[in-house]
Amino acid sequence: MTSTIQTPKVLVSPVPNPYLPLPVRIEHVHVETDDNMLKTFELTFMREEDACNFHFRPGQFCEVSVFGKGEAPFGMASSPTEPGPLKFTVNKTGVLTTALHNMGEGEILGLRGPLGNGYPLDTFEGQHIVIIGGGFAFTTLRSLIQYMLDPSNRSRFQDITIIYGARLPGLLLYKEDLVAWEQRKDVSLYLTIDREVPGWTKLAGFVPDVVERIAPSSKDAYAVICGPPIMIRLTMPKLTALGFPPERIYSSLERRMKCGIGKCGRCNIGPYYVCKDGPVFSYAQLAGLPQEY
Amino acid sequence: MKKRISKEDVITFLARLLKDYTVYAPAKVADYVSFREVASPEEVVWDCLVTRQPPKEVFFPQTEALFRYVKTANGLQLQSLETVERERVLWGVRPCDVQATLVQDAVFDTPDVRDVYYTNKRGKTILIGIGCNRPLSTCFCTSVGGGPFKKEGVDLFLTDIGDSYLAEAMTDKGKELLKGSYFHPATRADLKTAKTVEEAALKRLPAPMDLQSIKQHLDAMINSLFWDDMQATCLGCGVCTFLCPVCHCFDIVDEGTPSCGQRVRNWDTCQYCIYTLEASGHNPRPSGKERTRQRLMHKFDYYLINQGVIGCVGCGRCVQLCPVNLDIRQILVELGEAK
Numbered sequence: 001m002t003s004t005i006q007t008p009k010v011l012v013s014p015v016p017n018p019y020l021p022l023p024v025r026i027e028h029v030h031v032e033t034d035d036n037m038l039k040t041f042e043l044t045f046m047r048e049e050d051a052c053n054f055h056f057r058p059g060q061f062c063e064v065s066v067f068g069k070g071e072a073p074f075g076m077a078s079s080p081t082e083p084g085p086l087k088f089t090v091n092k093t094g095v096l097t098t099a100l101h102n103m104g105e106g107e108i109l110g111l112r113g114p115l116g117n118g119y120p121l122d123t124f125e126g127q128h129i130v131i132i133g134g135g136f137a138f139t140t141l142r143s144l145i146q147y148m149l150d151p152s153n154r155s156r157f158q159d160i161t162i163i164y165g166a167r168l169p170g171l172l173l174y175k176e177d178l179v180a181w182e183q184r185k186d187v188s189l190y191l192t193i194d195r196e197v198p199g200w201t202k203l204a205g206f207v208p209d210v211v212e213r214i215a216p217s218s219k220d221a222y223a224v225i226c227g228p229p230i231m232i233r234l235t236m237p238k239l240t241a242l243g244f245p246p247e248r249i250y251s252s253l254e255r256r257m258k259c260g261i262g263k264c265g266r267c268n269i270g271p272y273y274v275c276k277d278g279p280v281f282s283y284a285q286l287a288g289l290p291q292e293y
Numbered sequence: 294m295k296k297r298i299s300k301e302d303v304i305t306f307l308a309r310l311l312k313d314y315t316v317y318a319p320a321k322v323a324d325y326v327s328f329r330e331v332a333s334p335e336e337v338v339w340d341c342l343v344t345r346q347p348p349k350e351v352f353f354p355q356t357e358a359l360f361r362y363v364k365t366a367n368g369l370q371l372q373s374l375e376t377v378e379r380e381r382v383l384w385g386v387r388p389c390d391v392q393a394t395l396v397q398d399a400v401f402d403t404p405d406v407r408d409v410y411y412t413n414k415r416g417k418t419i420l421i422g423i424g425c426n427r428p429l430s431t432c433f434c435t436s437v438g439g440g441p442f443k444k445e446g447v448d449l450f451l452t453d454i455g456d457s458y459l460a461e462a463m464t465d466k467g468k469e470l471l472k473g474s475y476f477h478p479a480t481r482a483d484l485k486t487a488k489t490v491e492e493a494a495l496k497r498l499p500a501p502m503d504l505q506s507i508k509q510h511l512d513a514m515i516n517s518l519f520w521d522d523m524q525a526t527c528l529g530c531g532v533c534t535f536l537c538p539v540c541h542c543f544d545i546v547d548e549g550t551p552s553c554g555q556r557v558r559n560w561d562t563c564q565y566c567i568y569t570l571e572a573s574g575h576n577p578r579p580s581g582k583e584r585t586r587q588r589l590m591h592k593f594d595y596y597l598i599n600q601g602v603i604g605c606v607g608c609g610r611c612v613q614l615c616p617v618n619l620d621i622r623q624i625l626v627e628l629g630e631a632k
Contacts, residue, residue: 017409019359019545019556023369046368067362067369068551072572094572099551108369110362229575256571258545261406265542266561266568268591271598276405290515290586292569292577 018261021065021110022050026103027085034170037092038136039101040077042085043109056080057118058143059252059280063260064088065110066103069096073257073275076114077139077174079146081153086111089139089173115260116279119144119224119250128159130216132235134207134227135166138173140252141226145181154186161216165192165207165231169200190214208234211242218243224250229293236283247284253293254279269293294462294471295479302475303451303458307334309473310382314419317351318384319344328383337385342425343432343608347390347538349397351383352414355560359410359545363553374555375409381418385451388443389434389606391422393538395446399600400541410558419466422447423458426490428497431609433622435498439606442491454486502625504593504603510628511594515586523624524581526617531562533611533619534588539596539604542568563587589624 024043032038045051061075072094078087092101103109119140129148133141141164148157162181166172172191181189192203192210203210207227216223223244225232232251239249255267255274262276270289272278286293298306310316317328318337325345326338360373386394394415401411425432425441434440444450448467451458459479462468514520534540544561548554561568564584570576578584592604605621612620 016407017373017375018406019408019410020371020373023371065556066551067364068547068549068554070547070556071545097572108364110369254571255577256569258543261408262403263401263406263408263541263543264545264558264561265563265591268587268595270590271595288512288515290583290590292583292587 018112019259021063021071021112022054023047024086024109024111026105026107026109029104032089032173033136034168038089038173039092040087040089040173041100041109042087043111044085045111046108054086054114056114057121058147059118059140060114060116061140061260061279062086062088062111062113062115063257064100065112066096066099067108067110069099071110071112071258071260072096073115073254073260075140075143075252075279077142079143079150081147081150089136089142091136112260115275117277119252119280121147124148124222125156126158126220128161128217128219128221129157130161130221130223131163132207132211132223132225132227133162133164134231135171136173137226137228137252137254138164141224142174142177144224145187146177149181149184149187158220159188160186161188161190161214163190163192163207163210163214163216165194165210165227167194169193169197206234207231208238211235211238215242218248222248222250224252226252245284246287247282249283250280251283252279253281255293294468295484296460296471296476297454297457297479297483298460298476299457304334306473306475307337307384310384313380314382315379316382316384317348322346328386331384339385342387342427342429343610343613345610345614346536347393347608347610348383348386349390349393349538349541351381351418352394352411353397353401353541353543353560356557357410357559358555358557361553361555362549364551375413377413377417379417381414382421383418384421385423386420386447387425387608388422388441389432389439389608390538391420391446392434392439392443392606393608394420396539396596396600396602396604396606397541399602419449419470420447421449421451421470423451424453424491424494426453426494428494429609429613431612432497432607433499433609434607435495436500436502436622437504437603437605437607438501441494441498452487452490454483454490457483459483459487499622504597507625507628508594508597511590514628519628520582520586523619523627524585527564527581527585527619528617529564529566529581529584530616531564532614532616533621534562534564535560536610536614538608538610539592539606563591589628593625 023046027044028042030040063071074088077089196204257267258264260275262273267274318331319341320336326341327346328348363370401408448464450461542561543558569578596604
């Protein structure tokens with residue numbers, strides 16, 4: 001679209017305006033899955049100072065502006081330890097994500113963030129980490145894994161176990177990363193698909209059953225679980241049986257969001273706003289609240 | 294500091310304010326009275342106790358453009374529309390609506406994030422409040438911690454004492470306003486009349502509710518059948534939230550094309566199905582049960598946790614205007630009896 005992009009003019013007041021997006025450019029688009037429904041967008045800030053001021057933790061998210069369509073929240077799929085563009089993996093679902101899927105390299109988007117709390121890395125330190133993901137809810141889990149596996153961080157965590165399932169092999173995200181993780185000795189990676197298909201040599205079966213079969217120890221361990229509600233609902237009792245208490249099971253929740261800063265009101269679960277107090281919660285925090293997620 | 298001003302002079306006072314400030318006051322809007330910008334004192338409706346819309350519109354318009362965007366051949370231009378040039382006066386605001394504004398302050402102006410669109414307007418606005426001599430049958434400010442002559446939050450407070458107003462400055466800005474030549478020292482008789490008026494008003498209002506016990510009750514009622522019963526008559530029209538002076542929920546949408554347009558925020562309501570409906574089709578609050586529960590829990594439980602105050606000021610607009618006569622006062626009584 002635009003061949004030469006100059007520094008854009010943004011008129012702002014001395015008090016930071018939390019609603020103004022920062023201009024970013026689509027650097028690269030990568031199709032993640034065989035069904036073409038998931039694409040990873042690599043975004044770079046158009047102003048040097050925005051790039052310098054942007055510091056995030058795994059599990060945080062941004063409001064991405066597709067001008068003319070609006071904004072929607074997406075978790076960072078890249079890790080702060082990775083140099084280069086920010087990565088967002090987007091499922092084509094609604095009006096905004098469809099418009100985004102139709103956009104290509106060089107096009108301009110807006111970004112507000114980082115927003116939300118991110119994963120409790122300090123709490124995880126010195127502990128075994130069991131990561132359980134299903135379907136396309138693996139994006140911020142990738143960020144977390146890449147962060148923990150970074151040479152500067154790996155020694156801060158003990159054993160890292162990853163259980164990741166998808167319906168079909170072609171629907172697994174981040175295939176290059178999966179290969180790299182598989183080759184590492186300091187990660188236990190279990191990949192599963194719903195039913196066996198020819199050529200598939202890894203596990204078959206639903207994530208809850210695989211969790212039960214692998215039976216990761218709950219001693220000095222935290223579990224992080226992200227996936228479709230049905231997967232989470234069926235995995236929770238398995239984790240409980242393995243001895244994980246609710247305060248040692250974390251999840252990143254999704255809700256329809258607008259402002260991302262706890263003002264517009266719509267993403268609350270009880271007194272918590274998913275945008276501001278989350279999106280990462282322990283199940284101990286969610287106990288006794290309406291199950292509105 | 295207390296002074297008196299005659300009802301004739303108060304017109305002069307207002308006319309004087311109109312020279313220096315943009316003035317919002319209760320005035321006719323179509324067939325009803327709401328807060329809007331007025332050009333002369335004649336437009337002001339003096340005897341309306343509870344305006345149709347609350348004055349929240351002055352700080353948080355129902356529709357507000359946040360910024361304009363233009364994509365040019367060589368980049369992106371954003372023009373924020375947050376600046377407020379002229380000082381404003383909110384004239385004739387009632388104590389319940391002032392209390393609601395203080396609750397909204399706690400939402401929009403938090404230490405971590407300032408909503409500049411709200412705070413810029415709020416910071417440039419002088420509040421001139423007026424007491425309620427004859428509260429309506431739908432008023433219940435005293436039940437929820439307020440009062441018909443509660444002065445907290447205003448710069449200047451007026452009490453109608455017959456042919457005059459008793460004017461009390463609550464802030465330095467208010468003291469400044471009292472320097473006008475039309476204000477005269479209040480007499481002992483004026484103060485006595487004001488006290489009589491206040492006492493008479495209080496007699497028309499209900500007793501305080503035990504808000505902590507309501508909260509504790511709500512905490513235990515998440516899965517109560519009470520919500521099924523309560524939502525059975527609710528149409529989900531959202532009028533209770535749109536006209537609520539405390540409710541602050543909004544939607545953000547783009548108006549325009551990918552290359553130029555504006556980003557706008559509009560009032561929204563938790564009573565609509567689409568409010569929480571996700572693009573996937575999943576809706577965490579799929580029925581009226583969850584949505585009515587959200588409204589009550591937010592007002593009487595979550596606000597207490599997050600803002601330290603409840604999200605209801607007893608203005609009674611939701612009671613007056615609910616098309617199926619749902620009465621929040623009655624709901625709170627039934628809550629206490631429900632399991």
